[in-house]
Amino acid sequence: MKKKNIKIIDKTLVTLSELYSDKIANKLNEITELSAILNNIGADCLEVSQEILYLALPSVRSKNKYLIIKNNLDIKEYNDFKLIVHDYIMFSNSKEPERKIHVEIEIADATKIDSLKDITVLRGNVSGFTVKGLDNILLYDYKAVYKKLIEFFGEDLSLCPGNSYGCASAIAIEWLEYGGRCVSTIYGGIGGGCPLEEVLAARRFIFNDKFQGNLTLLPKATKLIESITKEKPSNNKPIIGSSIFDFESGIHADGIFKNPKTYEPYNPKRIGTERHLIIGKHSGLTALKKKLGQLKIELNEDTLPNILESIRLDSSRKERSLSDNEILDICKLAGGYIPWMRY
Structure with missing residues (x-):
């Protein structure tokens, strides 16, 4: 498979901030080192919270391609999905921070995908879209769903698959295989997200997209996550489990x-x-x-x-x-x- 311009937006740092806010306040060194490793193993973009920004920006900004801070401007509930409008502040090494609008759409049921079509009227006003959820997509004609998503939002849509059925990695990998270019991940699948390390392994061992990430740093990342959360992944967890070999x-x-x-x-x-x-x-x-x-x-x-x-x-x-x-x-x-x- 020849694949170019795959982009991974990693949500590990912001997820740690949301789920373990009581534990990260005294973990500046770990957060700083983790942010650098996440980028070095293959994450192109790191999404962070204001708390993480406050803790670690002076140290991590020079080591990562991008940092994204999201502020919720508007949240609307519909019958089939939830719409969240984010005010993003984007940092890079070569640019001054710039503000952009990003829309995140949460939808659990793949059969309701047609309800998203009307959201595309926002395309002219936002920098990008993320579709989050679609946990049950593999139970249906998922390629037809992917085709509609690309028709609605384009190949640069970020897919953030849910993991209720333990299939988030498969959903993300099939999305990249079918033609999507961007996925959102979380290291170890913390909080029910798509495991970053499994998508990176697919890029290294399955895709032919000139992947340059250093996967030998995965054990270090795992230890840092354990240090921050005080939780250890299961021994048989793919890629990072201590007993898989x-x-x-x-x-x-x-x-x-x-x-x-x-x-x-x-x-x-x-x-x-x-x-x-x-x-x-x-x-x-x-x-x-x-x-x-x-x-x-x-x-x-x-x-x-x-x-x-x-x-x-x-x-x-x-x-x-x-x-x-x-x-x-x-x-x-x-x-x-x-x-x-x-x-």
Whole structure:
């Protein structure tokens, strides 16, 4: 796929301000570093609140392409959608701040898309539109919906998909695939938004649009978010989950040892992480030998089947894989040579 001029407007900072206002006041350093990383990993535009602006603008303004502050000028409720008119102040490194009008339309039901047509009369008075929601769009002919959106608002419409069904990333990626050029994201999908890192991964590993973001910074961004929110993403969350490159079962482990591409869509180093061999009830002798090698444990080959059986039993009893220290304890009982271990 050849794709040009994709633009990502990231709402992470403004979402943190809205959901964690009580936690960010003393997090100036984290906010400053996070804003720089969000830009470096691939976000083109960062939307911020007045609070974030007050905290961090002197430090972050020189590191990001754009900062956008929104002030709500008007909010109107209709039967099928909510219309929010924003007064945007846009900053860039090369320009003085300029004020623009931006319209955000919240609509949850994709079947009501025709009701948006009348809003296009505002096109001459605003700088851009964002359509937020459309959570159920994949249940219908979503390409027909995308076609109407482009007809109504043009390719530069920013789509901010909701994530009620866990499909926000798919909605955003299909939008870019179909012809849209702009999506709005939130790191980790905080607050129910489209996860920034998943869209960036799609650009890196699926699209051919000369993406220049540095995805090896993702672990740093995740740690900063954890520091600010005091919340950790689930271990199996795509792209940023701590366990997504863990492997255990005999067949899986054997495939990874022979050719990682058998199970991995991309090298974990490309997103700043590593694969981890874990040992548990599904592990085989080959995996156990690899783990013992990693832990620098030397054991007689004849003892390995019994050790593996002990590991499997312990893992089944605890209903989880075993930690390295737990494996060390079992091997110690078997008389394993552990050169760096203090007895």
